[in-house]
Amino acid sequence: MAENTEKERDAVDDILNEILRNNKPEEQAPTLSESLADEAEAAPYAEEEITAEDVDDADDAASDADEDANDVDDDDDEEDYDEMRRRRAKKRAARFTGETAKKRKKRHKKGRGLSFSLLALTLIFGVSIVLSAAILATAMELFGINKSMVEKPVTIPAGATTTDIAEILKEEGIIRVPKLFVIMSRLNEADASYIAGEHIVYPAMGYEAIIEELCDDAINKRQTVNVTFPEGMNLYDAAQLLEENEVCDADDFIFYFNAGGYGYAFESMVPQTSELKFYRMEGYLFPDTYQFYVDEEPEIVVQKIYENFERKLTDADIARMEELGMTLDELVTLASIVQAEAPVSSSMKMVASVFHNRLNNSSLFPLLQSDPTRVYVEDVIAPNLDIANQLMCDSYNTYVGQGLPPGAINNPGKDAIDAVLYPAESDYYFFCANVQTGEIFYAKTNAEHEENLALIKQQQEGGGLGDDGEG
Numbered sequence: 274m275a276e277n278t279e280k281e282r283d284a285v286d287d288i289l290n291e292i293l294r295n296n297k298p299e300e301q302a303p304t305l306s307e308s309l310a311d312e313a314e315a316a317p318y319a320e321e322e323i324t325a326e327d328v329d330d331a332d333d334a335a336s337d338a339d340e341d342a343n344d345v346d347d348d349d350d351e352e353d354y355d356e357m358r359r360r361r362a363k364k365r366a367a368r369f370t371g372e373t374a375k376k377r378k379k380r381h382k383k384g385r386g387l388s389f390s391l392l393a394l395t396l397i398f399g400v401s402i403v404l405s406a407a408i409l410a411t412a413m414e415l416f417g418i419n420k421s422m423v424e425k426p427v428t429i430p431a432g433a434t435t436t437d438i439a440e441i442l443k444e445e446g447i448i449r450v451p452k453l454f455v456i457m458s459r460l461n462e463a464d465a466s467y468i469a470g471e472h473i474v475y476p477a478m479g480y481e482a483i484i485e486e487l488c489d490d491a492i493n494k495r496q497t498v499n500v501t502f503p504e505g506m507n508l509y510d511a512a513q514l515l516e517e518n519e520v521c522d523a524d525d526f527i528f529y530f531n532a533g534g535y536g537y538a539f540e541s542m543v544p545q546t547s548e549l550k551f552y553r554m555e556g557y558l559f560p561d562t563y564q565f566y567v568d569e570e571p572e573i574v575v576q577k578i579y580e581n582f583e584r585k586l587t588d589a590d591i592a593r594m595e596e597l598g599m600t601l602d603e604l605v606t607l608a609s610i611v612q613a614e615a616p617v618s619s620s621m622k623m624v625a626s627v628f629h630n631r632l633n634n635s636s637l638f639p640l641l642q643s644d645p646t647r648v649y650v651e652d653v654i655a656p657n658l659d660i661a662n663q664l665m666c667d668s669y670n671t672y673v674g675q676g677l678p679p680g681a682i683n684n685p686g687k688d689a690i691d692a693v694l695y696p697a698e699s700d701y702y703f704f705c706a707n708v709q710t711g712e713i714f715y716a717k718t719n720a721e722h723e724e725n726l727a728l729i730k731q732q733q734e735g736g737g738l739g740d741d742g743e744g
């Protein structure tokens with residue numbers, strides 16, 4: 274009897290395994306509990322893995338089948354027995370599959386709800402970070418945190434609206450958010466209280482302090498003085514002129530003018546340091562007539578001059594400069610030489626062409642041979658050096674140093690700058706001028722140049738020779 278029971282159990286296992294074998298994944302081993310799980314997994318609505326609880330249900334089903342097998346009489350017909358076992362196996366498998374599907378559906382709904390909650394939480398967290406950053410940036414702007422302490426002159430025109438004033442402050446680099454300034458102005462009831470004229474403010478003051486300053490008396494009551502810097506004046510002489518007019522101390526002006534760092538666009542194009550350069554910002558004092566206050570802060574004086582140079586140097590100038598393959602320093606340096614060499618504006622383009630030709634044929638003409646560069650060394654550099662620097666002097670003297678000097682030798686005007694940007698077309702490599710008549714003679718060869726020098730000598734009374742202007 275025990276032998277028959279064992280056979281019956283084996284038969285039940287064979288039947289159940291056969292029922293589930295058609296639905297099992299090929300890569301899994303065909304155990305009884307795993308086969309039941311596989312059949313449930315193959316159901317149309319089954320999407321998740323079978324849990325340990327599900328496997329227990331399947332084992333219970335198999336155990337019931339074993340018990341039923343023990344109750345069957347040994348004499349029953351084998352065919353009826355097999356049919357009964359198949360029906361019971363199918364019924365139990367269907368019941369098991371249905372219950373498992375309900376559990377999975379319930380878990381799926383819980384998982385989907387959790388996903389939406391996480392997404393919403395992430396969005397809320399992200400928006401909070403963005404808002405916090407915006408609030409922090411607005412606060413720093415409002416109170417002038419981490420902003421410049423450099424004072425700047427700001428002129429408020431008569432009849433300017435709050436919006437106009439906000440735009441002026443933005444253009445001068447005092448504030449970054451004009452709309453915020455307008456709002457703060459209204460909150461402080463200052464819209465009709467701004468006083469036209471020049472005021473001194475700086476970015477780190479914060480919006481309320483700036484508003485208060487602009488509503489206070491302008492500094493127009495101070496004594497003013499007009500100072501004119503002519504074309505070709507060097508920085509040392511310009512500083513002396515400012516001191517003579519009681520604007521500021523000459524040495525202080527030279528220090529702040531060469532230090533720079535006021536945020537103007539052209540400053541970024543000027544090299545920060547150079548061992549051979551005498552005055553870093555020589556050439557950037559644009560010749561013009563300026564109005565200053567007596568006993569003005571040197572930094573304010575410098576910014577007025579810088580601002581004028583910024584306006585005069587156009588985008589078209591920069592584009593043409595880059596087209597010629599020149600840096601801003603090279604442009605200003607060559608323009609200063611042209612400014613010193615050409616007695617009148619009408620001759621500047623041809624003089625510029627001579628220097629361009631030499632620079633473009635440096636193998637034949639390594640030296641520019643411009644007399645004004647030698648004069649600059651003798652009159653400006655050598656007397657103002659604390660320690661003698663022959664290398665610097667030689668690099669500025671174009672009869673010794675090759676190519677352009679390390680820096681400008683004066684402050685050129687717009688005509689000289691334009692002449693360098695748009696020189697005349699020529700094949701001249703020499704020129705000389707009769708300083709008495711202003712006439713310039715050009716030559717292609719040194720022999721022609723010597724003939725011109727002889728001609729000038731004949732023209733001049735007393736045989737005095739003018740500037741040979743050799744380029």
